Amino acid sequence: MTSLPSILGGIDPTSDRAVFRQIADQLREAIDRGRFKEGEKLPSEAELVEHYGVSRMTVRNSFSVLQGEGLVHAEHGKGVFVRPRPPVRRLASDRFARRHREQGKSAFIVEADAAGSHPKVDSLEVKEEKASQDISTRLGSVRRVLARRRRYLLDGRPVEFATSYLPLDIARGTQIAEPNPGPGGIYARLEELGHQLDHFEEEIRARMPSPSEVKTLQLASGVPVIHLIRTAFDAAGRAVEVCDTVMAADAYVLSYQLPAN
Amino acid sequence: MTSLPSILGGIDPTSDRAVFRQIADQLREAIDRGRFKEGEKLPSEAELVEHYGVSRMTVRNSFSVLQGEGLVHAEHGKGVFVRPRPPVRRLASDRFARRHREQGKSAFIVEADAAGSHPKVDSLEVKEEKASQDISTRLGSVRRVLARRRRYLLDGRPVEFATSYLPLDIARGTQIAEPNPGPGGIYARLEELGHQLDHFEEEIRARMPSPSEVKTLQLASGVPVIHLIRTAFDAAGRAVEVCDTVMAADAYVLSYQLPAN
């Protein structure tokens, strides 16, 4: 390996920039310049202590800065590594268009197969429950709803956790209340039930994950989530489904097409 | 103030959960339950050291967890405070529709005024420059572009930084190359120049900000950014503008309407 001094500079003790920030700056720049490549191991804490002549906590402090930026991740017993950027899934805004619903499989499976990934859906849960205030408002003041929860994985990595909420008067007793909603998914079933879909509304937020989201999506530190709430409206203008989706932000690019008029 | 023991519990030394995580958990829960309200000061490091009987670094460690989650922020010399959730701007997907372009002011100013906020636009820079690889690709292999940079502020707080790129053969010498593009903005000018706008494509990502973005947007730690890249196409199918926008994620909700067919 190339010697450290040739990659990393020294500390400027006269600078008013904190030492641990100077170290973080140098590591960040080295990563940006490709001196440390994706997945590559950074110098160990001990090596940096040696190189900079600082205490271990100072080095750890700089690592923690870079972790917060999502640039690196530490593995106990192994080292600190440059975080590889996982391939992203691109979600087109027309993925729920009727023409994509004709075939049997879900949009997730179809797209992932096409991209050569191995998709999986787990923690499927379908149950009736009390609607939260927010969901109730979006669905037009319903008290209880059918909730369909599932988690999506790509090549073994969880990337998305979604819950669909439907009014009970629509969904109860139909195939929508079954774990497997059948070909074309619940949107196909809704249309068969006479709720011709008219349009969707999507709300997008980004934020840091809650601890439970970190667990469910196995998120590394420094990875935000995209929170998408989609409401489906039928031709009568009624909200027939709300889908609440939390996505690992480093796994997705959302794409929308908008008319200009 | 209510005594600490009544709000926060103790440490379970038999738990395999790290002490600083247990402290972070208790503080997080207290915040979630509203025992500490938005903007309110948390117990000082010294108080928590006293209460839990741990060292100061351990307490600081738990604070750093909560800061990473964007839940709290520290103010030197004052204390650690529950981060207030700033009001969010809701961006509708039709905000660039032609009918909104008739009046004089920009979408940002109009919407902010309507919301009762005090909008401002600064660091306006308009110049010709070499197109990056990505921008060049999106605009259809142009070498040089006109770049229009500006930062948007709401009630004094920077919330968004945007750069528009336009092909030189379209923009050079027109009002688009002026600091003030005139009523209706550059989209109105483009249409006057014969580039009737047909549709937009928007790509959305979320990620942690770079250090320079933290500076420009004065981001607190634990706040991600939404990165939106919009491409405008004219009726001839040509990409006539790419707008690269970085938004403080805690200041925005994006909203889209999609047809179902």
Add this chain to the structure above:
DNA sequence: CACGCATACTCGTATAGACGAGTGGGCAAA
């Protein structure tokens, strides 16, 4: 050869102490 253990190296957690710097209140001097 195969297995298992010792060992060295990695990061994780925690303590104790020191000094610096920003903030705000109180007190003393003008």
Add this chain to the structure above:
DNA sequence: TTTGCCCACTCGTCTATACGAGTATGCGTG
């Protein structure tokens, strides 16, 4: 009363040390 300083309290930074726990490697034993 007003001004200015001091001090107490706050978080920021850094050092030095200790032990625990996960990982990988090599060597010795069976």
